[in-house]
Amino acid sequence: MKAVAVFPSRREIRVVDHPEPKLTSPTEARMRVLEVGVCGTDREIAGFQYGTPPDGSDYLVIGHESLSEVVEVGAQVSKVKAGDLVVATVRRPCPHASCVACREGRQDFCYTGDYTERGIKRRHGFMTEFIVEEERYLNVVPRELREVGVLTEPLTIAEKSLEQLSMVQQRLPWACTGDAGKGPGRRCRAVVLGAGPVGILGAMALRLAGFEVTVYSRSAGHAEQNGIVSAIGARYIAAETHSVEELAAAAGPIDVVYEAVGASGVAFEVIKQLGPNGVFIFTGVPGRKGPIEVDTDDIMRDVVLNNQALLGSVNAPPHSFQAAIAHLGAFVSRWPDAVRSIITARFPIDQALEPLAAPGAGTKSVVQVSL
Numbered sequence: 001m002k003a004v005a006v007f008p009s010r011r012e013i014r015v016v017d018h019p020e021p022k023l024t025s026p027t028e029a030r031m032r033v034l035e036v037g038v039c040g041t042d043r044e045i046a047g048f049q050y051g052t053p054p055d056g057s058d059y060l061v062i063g064h065e066s067l068s069e070v071v072e073v074g075a076q077v078s079k080v081k082a083g084d085l086v087v088a089t090v091r092r093p094c095p096h097a098s099c100v101a102c103r104e105g106r107q108d109f110c111y112t113g114d115y116t117e118r119g120i121k122r123r124h125g126f127m128t129e130f131i132v133e134e135e136r137y138l139n140v141v142p143r144e145l146r147e148v149g150v151l152t153e154p155l156t157i158a159e160k161s162l163e164q165l166s167m168v169q170q171r172l173p174w175a176c177t178g179d180a181g182k183g184p185g186r187r188c189r190a191v192v193l194g195a196g197p198v199g200i201l202g203a204m205a206l207r208l209a210g211f212e213v214t215v216y217s218r219s220a221g222h223a224e225q226n227g228i229v230s231a232i233g234a235r236y237i238a239a240e241t242h243s244v245e246e247l248a249a250a251a252g253p254i255d256v257v258y259e260a261v262g263a264s265g266v267a268f269e270v271i272k273q274l275g276p277n278g279v280f281i282f283t284g285v286p287g288r289k290g291p292i293e294v295d296t297d298d299i300m301r302d303v304v305l306n307n308q309a310l311l312g313s314v315n316a317p318p319h320s321f322q323a324a325i326a327h328l329g330a331f332v333s334r335w336p337d338a339v340r341s342i343i344t345a346r347f348p349i350d351q352a353l354e355p356l357a358a359p360g361a362g363t364k365s366v367v368q369v370s371l
């Protein structure tokens with residue numbers, strides 16, 4: 001069967017003939033892959049910056065944002081059945097008995113770093129015709145979300161972040177987590193940095209949770225992102241024409257910043273604009289661009305005097321996938337056109353190298369493996 005494979009040692013990426021997987025345990029299910037989303041992580045793997053093949057393989061099948069259909073289940077599988085649409089989680093536990101996170105099924109908090117990840121680290125990914133997975137790593141997606149279900153995995157980044165945010169903000173007796181009416185006489189205010197898929201989906205999750213949302217992004221020329229932001233009742237401020245001080249004046253006082261650009265320069269400029277008791281959530285992984293100058297005394301003083309929290313978040317547990325599926329359904333009933341318009345291009349698997357090479361003008365590119 002066809003699979004998109006990255007050969008790190010040869011610095012080569014192409015569609016290969018990959019052996020079709022079979023069930024090897026009674027708790028596994030076999031799926032026909034429908035769609036696989038392409039993100040910055042995939043493009044970095046396709047650019048040979050990281051990405052590790054499984055032991056004994058000279059290539060890695062890429063792809064971690066999946067939507068597939070169950071075609072066969074093992075004798076002990078009870079959670080999914082043939083015909084179900086499913087999204088698989090990405091990270092698998094490390095083998096160490098001492099890692100309490102992995103032993104608890106929370107490999108998103110792995111202590112050792114020896115976890116594996118499908119399509120990223122030592123496990124083949126989903127950009128191929130058929131996959132096999134343990135049922136505990138599968139999440140059922142309702143049929144009516146067929147068109148947008150591939151957005152589940154990128155939405156889990158926001159789901160885990162917002163759960164962490166609400167835990168941190170339980171320190172405030174009035175629980176400033178966006179729930180209108182419970183706040184200190186006003187709605188809580190969020191700034192989203194970046195209008196890529198992670199930023200847009202984060203803005204939707206924050207709007208759904210009741211936050212006032214401002215998206216600050218460099219992609220001023222991208223009318224469709226701007227259109228999506230307005231459609232969900234958020235505000236778009238273009239970074240090219242508005243300084244972070246102007247952003248803060250328009251959006252503040254800022255209770256939460258959801259960073260989804262992976263650029264430390266703008267992130268550390270915006271940290272200085274975080275309001276009292278605010279939380280700054282980092283989700284992007286910056287590339288190495290050399291040192292930048294920031295006034296650390298200034299930042300440290302503000303963090304202390306304003307009770308601020310800086311929080312990093314990566315990967316997501318199964319319950320964040322379930323939350324993402326439920327919230328994707330809520331997004332579709334509230335903003336059907338906006339959600340659909342996040343996916344701007346679909347490519348057949350033979351043309352997968354195109355979105356893997358460059359992001360293109362739209363928001364989200366998807367590889368359509370089968371119909």
Ligand SMILES: [Zn+2]
Pocket residue numbers: 038039040041042064065154
């Ligand atoms: Zn991704």
Ligand SMILES: [Zn+2]
Pocket residue numbers: 093094095096099101102103107109110111112113114115
């Ligand atoms: Zn671990």
